Amino acid sequence: MITFSRVAETRSFTAAAQSLGVTQSAVSQTVKRLEADLGIRLLSRSTRSLAPTSAGEQLLATLAPNVAELDAKLADLERLREEPGGQLRVTCGKHAADTLVWPAFSRLLAAHPDIEGELSVEDRYVDIVAERFDVGIRMRDNLQLDMVSVPVGPPLRSVVVGAPGYLDACTALDSPRDLSRHRCIGFRTAGGILSPWSFERDGRTETVKVTSSVVVNDGNALVAAACAGIGLAYVLEELAAPFLRDGRLVEVLRNWSPRFAGYHAYYSNRRHPPPAVRLFIDLLRQEI
Template identity: 85%
Template sequence: MDPRRFSDLITFSRVAETQSFTAAAHSLGVTQSAVSQTVKRLEAELGIRLLSRSTRSLTPTAAGEQLLATLAPNVAELNAKLADLERLREEPGGQLRVTCGKHAADTLVWPAFSKLLAAHPYIEGELSVEDRYVDIVKERFDVGIRMRDNLELDMISVPIGLSLRSVVVGAPGYLDACVAPDRPRDLARHRCIGFRNAGGILSPWTFEKDGRTETVKITSPIIVNDGDALVAAACAGMGLAYMLEDLAAPFLQDGQLVETLGNWSPRFPGYHAYYSSRRHPPPAVTLFLDLLRQEI
């Protein structure tokens, strides 16, 4: 529709509503002459009279009534939508779509996500928990949670988690039956439980000591693709497992697992929240990032 035609229809609607060119002009902030000329132009373009005028009254014609019957609900709906948008200035709303892996969801994201939705009922939230790589622009997510070294260059990233640590653990029964590894290369003589990530790749075991990094490609007679299964296999004495310390912590504390190669397992930077640099983040994203920082 021609933008001018839309404006003309709104002017006609206001005249019919107030039954006065003067009152309509006052409410629209224009002159009475401008309102009169607008209605005349609309009638001329449509080729039909929309208003019956007399010295004492101003009423819609039958054609004008038909047009108003169509205009009224649409104008009312538009006004309601505008009112909703104005309320968003005071109460954040809209949709917030977040993607992250299971470990990030359990330890960091879900507490912040649930608090946000409880505090702001106008926000519609979606949390997608999966370990695969997600292109948040292509799949229309607002925020992703990932390790810093896996982020694209055109993303804005914000650190939101404490540093992490990966550990090699095994059940006491398994380690009692063999010689515990003293350095990464010793893993070659051990049964190791492999973890296949969402990309189908068998995750390498990476170690660091005195500024020197070693990556070991282990031989895995047992392979899983779930963190809980990885812990269970290690606790069952099926071999050594390489996992985030957070996953192993409860089992290390109660003695079901024992850590090895501890001096080869320094801490590294934790999770980052990232979003597209192509647009300004909406209020819901800003609030969510603030809550994530508070969770730390």
């Protein structure tokens, strides 16, 4: 339809082909197929001239406003390639939202009011292609292989902590294997599994499946349970930091808890990231 419209307006297969960026033969064959599908001639052709038939004029009059609207929309999309605007949908977990994503997200929206932002905070892994998100924020080891990923946050560290009263009443811990003698507080992920406790020292890694006397599915609840003396908790250092500073929690197995790569932004490798996504990732990277 667009090809026919361009031919009818320019009265030339050659001019239409040049404006569409295709060959004259392709334009001619496209119009012929359209006429064959409709079962009616749309263009009168001679060796010197070309003009719409009566049926062609009727079709052109119907198409004209729609083609004009489409051209305007394409022009808007061209501008979006250079100027940040449109919708930006982001998904991330609660810790990432609190410590990294929301500061950058709010700065982006304040600086670019043409961007319509949506932030979805949930701890499950989200298929951003199926659920139509532009970008997700997760740990690198939780990403699919067909995603483009960019490191956007500082290194993180998981620590084992307990209340002083609990630790005073228990035997000391020298290695992760000693956890079997302690009450532990488990964390259940959005996928329904209990998070393993992973450790590393001198290039040697150990993953321990602890016996959980209490299980929670929220980071703040995990810290609160440890502060209450229920047992040991395995938690991101940032969540426990205020309580470690004021003495309500004490870290154990410190030599077994090195830092690891932090959050990554990921988006589909089948999509060219729009300016809003590129700007958002740049702001996130400034937090490193």
